[in-house]
Amino acid sequence: GQNIDQPTEMTATEGAIVQINCTYQTSGFNGLFWYQQHAGEAPTFLSYNVLDGLEEKGRFSSFLSRSKGYSYLLLKELQMKDSASYLCAVRDHPLDSNYQLIWGAGTKLIIKP
């Protein structure tokens, strides 16, 4: 079956670093996306990985290991506004899914002063 696992909730301190993990089991793999979603709002795109390795974008970095079915989102210099849910989504093989994304349930990140 298709499955994406993320921790339900994490807590971190302002100014610190936090790593949010995502593991996936899908019939195929054609890219992994990370989104940020504040409560009651639309998800906004953060990063995309399709090859193994680290993609850095300012305070946010995302890592992918296709052989392990594993990704993480790294947030540095945490700010209060980073309190949100972080969604991991995998694009399955296009022949099977017609560009559909499979979504994890999201990780709620709580930042404390």
Added chain:
Amino acid sequence: DGGITQSPKYLFRKEGQNVTLSCEQNLNHDAMYWYRQDPGQGLRLIYYSQIVNDFQKGDIAEGYSVSREKKESFPLTVTSAQKNPTAFYLCASTDSLDSYSNQPQHFGDGTRLSIL
């Protein structure tokens, strides 16, 4: 400013009533999607459309219907057959139909539907 507009922001449905959620985009995107989001669950795909006058069922299409008469518009009707419609509904669009593209889906601000 380009974007996706969903309306209304909040919607209440009575028993036996059909309701329609609006989704309009001015991004000139070909593909549009409807998702349902429930607490503690990932986004679940209801319907998607890759081109005008064509659409496909997603994982949870029962009790829903859509149309795609114009590129900019992809309304979702929640019918009385959907017995548990209370959820947050998100509309999304994406530019490229290329399965190898890194283009993300862009989302509207969502419609929260509740039963009266």
